Amino acid sequence: MTITRRGIVGVAAAAGVASALPGPWIRRASAAETIKIGSPSNLTGSQSSIDQPQVNGTKLKLKEINDAGGVLGRQLELVVYDCKSDPTVTATVASQLINQDKVVAGLGLNDSDYVLAAGPIFQKAGVAFVTPGATSPKLPEQIGDTTFLACFGDNVQAAADAEFVLSKLKAKNIYLLRDNGSEYTVLLAKYFEAALVNGGGKIVLRDDYKSGDRSFTAQITKLKAMSPKPEVLFISAQPDDVGLVVKQMRQAGVTQPIVGGDGYDTPLLVQVGGKGANNVYFSTHAYMAEDSTAPVKKFFGGYKKAYGTVPENAFAALGYDGMGLIADAITRAGSADPAKIRDALAASNGYPGVTGSISFRPGIRVPDKTVTIIGVKSGKLSLAGEIKPSWVATP
Template sequence: MKSLIAASVAFAAMLGAAHAQEIKIGALYNLTGGMSSLDGPSLKGAQLAVKQINEGGGLLGQQVVLIAPDGKTDQQETAKSAQRVLSEGVVAGIGQSDTTFVMAAAPLFQEEGIPFVTSGATHPELPQWVGDYMFMTPFGDDDQSYAIADYAYDKLGARKVAVWTDNSMDFTKALSKFFVERFEKRGGEIVGTDTFMMGDTDFSAQIARIGSLDPKPDAVFISAIPSEAGLSVKQIREQGITMPIVSGDGFDTELVASVPGPELANEVYFSTHTYRADDRPEVAKFVEDYKAEYGIDPENAFAPLGYDALMLVADAIRRADSAEPKDIRDALAETRGFNGVTGEISYTRETMVPPKPVSIISVKNGKYAVEEIWNPETN
């Protein structure tokens, strides 16, 4: 009997030692529902980063384990996912491509003193809302809205614009707010506003109203998440409306081309994270590695954002020479000149939002192309 007890204790000790050789990181993504076309690629990017880190010997001599439950594009499920990964002893969290879902999870990390790095949520007040354990991989909505407003005014020649806003999301409301602010500052005029809600599938009422506007708009700005992006383009074009459609990174999804089809996916322009057509070696290597791992090119800029978020945490752990959450947080706050796939990341602004370049992408005949790179003020 004593030998059995001794063997059990030894086995338990071995299990404990094995778990001690792991560094657990939570990855909170919506793998089903309206955000899945952004979050799915982000998780794949993060998983690729973990694989590369572990093949290179791990972090601090330990293997990295990613814990990634599905938030199902639901705030309550997202909060449950956060509670689950926190209960499993993660030292940091990454994830989410939308502010609303970050706010369902990141405050729980803040309460526990565990750093959280969003890979894709872009509201510029996120670090202030959550606290000093919150970090952003992407640019802020102010920068990307300013970028597409400048492009609409300068390159598309738009002077009068209608604005549609998904009124159920913090991200989409912020995007419209900053677009209007910049466009009017440039001398443009907002000639009509309209709203819809996440999950809406019929935009006929909004389309009828845009058709009756006087003066007529030169373009329509649509602040939406992916599930509404493709549908809105399809329905607008089906009604014979050919004016440019402009948006932010919620349109950085294959749905903008696949839902309307190549004949209707025309004259669409959106701001997103600098990645497509970028000739930096970090980008070329990521594309090559992603294709080798998954058999396809990265679906959109959210794939490298997931990769960058995980690598930001890994970089902080290496610099801190510690997997203690507070040490990771402190090292993250000191990040300067991190060469990510989506651009250099430095936390130099008081807002803690990294100043990053913004790509302007066009969609014509269902084909995506980089039109220009917009550079923000750095402070």
């Protein structure tokens, strides 16, 4: 092949274009012997208040494992890319992780809409994908046998919420407000209603808003015009909206207790909600405080030492547990082959996580975990209950 000037220019141009292509800005140099775990994460955007702590927790566990010698004599490497809270970008990132980085497992994304974007790509490649915090129990059936949840399903947390409302708050007439723009909030509301009705309660008024709305006054006025008034409000909301909804409710003089799901587990609830966040209860995966269980206390201390701040919410602990679960599966599989890792994950039994024990019943890829209920009083969070619901709606 003759080397022509045009040829050189062409090669140089191609190299220039290739190096100028926008690449992820978090990328570790890969060493020869590391086991790569892919981590698509919404480090920026509306999901960041949940994903960022989760990634921190994951990295903390990764460091602990690597410092203790790694897995199967090899170091673990986390390949993190920012999905910008955009499902389209998430799908692109998933493809990149599979095709270019050739990861042997995936861990990340805490909202069902994003897992639905990345999951099928991992499924097609036969690579296991563990979501630390996306709670739709339909995900494993919707996507395939490589999708695992490290957290309880929405049907479980909604059932726990319903039990809490009926027995602890002693309320039967409930107002249901939901965000009709995302899978998580719609499913949560559906499962809550099923469990509530099963327990003898009743939805006296239901209403919708769309994520991104900044004014809920129309719905709130409708609620206030109700007579007789509902005893408790169940508001199924995303982390970006909870603070505002709660604040506007209280500003309009609505004083009833407000109950929600793990979307409320964000610092934004108290930051944006302010005084309005009082008398609010929500279900989540663990109670992140210094006076919690022993494993949480240890995690708490480790997180504070590594990041200089207390864990922002339970998703930090879920990220920690997700990483531990995958490492445990790789050890049991005895190899870094994606198919073997998937099988070992499916056989997980009693993995001791900070957020509870993780086991998968045969063929089921959603673990049975206890639900933690947290209450807000005077701007502070406190443990309001730990519930393992007796009746759970089928997904």
